[in-house]
Amino acid sequence: MEPIFIVLIIMFIIALGELLSLSSRARIPTLLVVITVTFILLQTGVMPETFMESSTFLAVGAVLVPVIIVHLGTLIPLSVMKQQYKAVIITLIGLVVSVVSILSVVTILFDYHTAVAGAGPLTGGIIAYLVTSDGLAKAGFTSLVAIPVVVFALQNLVGMPLSSILLSKYAKTIRNDLPQNSSHAPQEVASTVEEDMQNMLFPTTFMRSEFFILFLLFIGGALAVFLDHLTTINYSLWALAIGVIGAAIRFYPERALDRANSTGIAMVTLIVVVISSLVGITWGQVVSSLLPVIIIIFVGTCGLMIGGMIGGKLFNWKPTKSIPVVLTAMYGFPGDYLIVEEVSRSVGRNEEEQKAIMNELVAPMLIGGFTSVTVGSIVVASILIGTL
Numbered sequence: 001m002e003p004i005f006i007v008l009i010i011m012f013i014i015a016l017g018e019l020l021s022l023s024s025r026a027r028i029p030t031l032l033v034v035i036t037v038t039f040i041l042l043q044t045g046v047m048p049e050t051f052m053e054s055s056t057f058l059a060v061g062a063v064l065v066p067v068i069i070v071h072l073g074t075l076i077p078l079s080v081m082k083q084q085y086k087a088v089i090i091t092l093i094g095l096v097v098s099v100v101s102i103l104s105v106v107t108i109l110f111d112y113h114t115a116v117a118g119a120g121p122l123t124g125g126i127i128a129y130l131v132t133s134d135g136l137a138k139a140g141f142t143s144l145v146a147i148p149v150v151v152f153a154l155q156n157l158v159g160m161p162l163s164s165i166l167l168s169k170y171a172k173t174i175r176n177d178l179p180q181n182s183s184h185a186p187q188e189v190a191s192t193v194e195e196d197m198q199n200m201l202f203p204t205t206f207m208r209s210e211f212f213i214l215f216l217l218f219i220g221g222a223l224a225v226f227l228d229h230l231t232t233i234n235y236s237l238w239a240l241a242i243g244v245i246g247a248a249i250r251f252y253p254e255r256a257l258d259r260a261n262s263t264g265i266a267m268v269t270l271i272v273v274v275i276s277s278l279v280g281i282t283w284g285q286v287v288s289s290l291l292p293v294i295i296i297i298f299v300g301t302c303g304l305m306i307g308g309m310i311g312g313k314l315f316n317w318k319p320t321k322s323i324p325v326v327l328t329a330m331y332g333f334p335g336d337y338l339i340v341e342e343v344s345r346s347v348g349r350n351e352e353e354q355k356a357i358m359n360e361l362v363a364p365m366l367i368g369g370f371t372s373v374t375v376g377s378i379v380v381a382s383i384l385i386g387t388l
Contacts, residue, residue: 006055013037014271021342030271030342032160037274039153043283052276061269063123066221066239068266071257072337073243075362077354080149087364090311091371094326095123097310099380110292116384117147118296123304123329124377135385146289151296153278154286158301162323164339167365170320171347171357178356200250213260216291220246240370260265270334283322304329321361323382327369334372336365354384 017033041047052058099119106115113136120132130150200207209212220242229237246252259264285292304326312322328336340361347355 001051001052003054003056003132004161005380006051007057009051009056010055010272013041014268022346025175027257029080030338032157034271034275035153035156035278039278042278048061049279052272053139055272056114057269057272060274061320064266064269065273066224066235067217068270068311069225069236069239070217070220070243070259071255071263072254072333072366073157073240073245074256075243075366076124079326084367086315086317087367088371090308090315090317090322091326091329091368092313092376093302093314094304094307095329095380097307098123098300098329099384100304101303102296102300106292106296109260109295113141113144114147114292115296117141117144117302118151118293119384120377120381121148121152122296122300123330123380124373128283128373128377128381131381132385135381139385147292147296149280150289150293154293155297155330156335158170159327160335160339162301162305163327163331164319164343166324166348167339167343170318170324171343173318173320174357174360175347175349177352180351189201189250194282209257210260210262213253213256215258216246216252216263220252236370245350267334267338271338274334301330316325319362325364327370327383328365328369329377331376332369333366336369337362340365 013034017030017036020033021030042049102119102122103112103115106118117132118137120128125276133145136145136148136373188283202212205388221239224235224239224242227233241254243256247254247256253259257266308326309319309322311317311326312319315322324339339356342356343361344354348357
């Protein structure tokens with residue numbers, strides 16, 4: 001099938017998820033709908049597994065990931081980053097409580113190896129999943145390899161709706177605390193944008209070019225990947241640092257990808273990368289490992305939530321904010337960003353409210369996601385696999 005027709009089908013699924021998310025006011029996350037529908041279509045044979053690769057969006061998405069992470073760094077001013085140590089500590093508390101809970105309960109109900117097979121993927125993303133699955137195979141526990149696959153695929157279905165529901169409740173408190181009169185918001189935003197563009201390292205005429213901004217973003221993405229190969233530190237950390245520092249020294253404008261009018265298509269390619277992880281999973285794998293997976297996800301999620309509440313009390317955060325920050329371990333980027341975007345758009349009644357909600361939530365959610373998925377989960381998975 002021609003790539004344009006494959007992309008049309010994928011876009012229909014994404015648009016369907018978006019419409020359901022908007023109509024439910026973010027109670028049903030877009031990614032939840034997309035993942036569920038795609039999995040059903042893959043398993044029924046309606047959508048062949050070759051569709052993802054044939055769409056060419058998968059390759060584009062892989063290229064854009066470091067670029068988008070650089071963009072994410074421009075969303076969070078350095079002054080805000082310094083304030084997000086609370087999100088880091090809360091997330092780490094959640095990870096510790098979750099891992100200890102899984103190792104304790106699942107080991108009693110099944111065995112230690114089954115607990116290890118699920119703990120790494122649940123507390124992080126695809127890297128933790130790969131570390132766990134490869135470690136199980138090398139250790140000779142081939143019968144357990146299906147567990148991290150299914151946990152990795154299904155944990156989104158629990159973490160994302162929980163985060164969306166809780167963040168929606170917290171977003172309403174942000175909205176209600178704002179002044180009712182916001183008639184001058186568009187002029188104020190325009191003025192801020194204009195001032196921001198005039199204080200850049202490059203001439204204002206350069207920064208009005210969408211292509212030049214994209215070029216700067218690709219410089220950052222390429223540099224992050226180069227530093228990954230040079231230092232073995234994951235490129236996502238480098239990309240985030242480059243974005244933050246670049247925005248601080250005015251190399252990048254704030255919300256760089258938005259300024260380049262490229263956010264929409266970039267998010268679509270990222271969603272394709274996310275749902276491509278469903279390729280290769282079968283009904284047989286799901287059924288055979290269903291019971292331990294359900295218990296692992298339930299116990300692990302409870303651990304994350306308890307850790308989030310403990311951390312929230314430590315820093316006087318409302319549970320509706322602290323728990324979603326910890327739950328980012330179950331889906332990470334781009335899910336954390338997309339959920340915040342959905343919630344701000346759905347709960348905010350105008351541009352000012354949407355911006356206030358986005359500014360309040362995007363920093364701790366992204367920091368929580370990077371802490372767990374990019375760093376914490378890899379450490380957890382590596383340590384646990386080493387105990388087999």
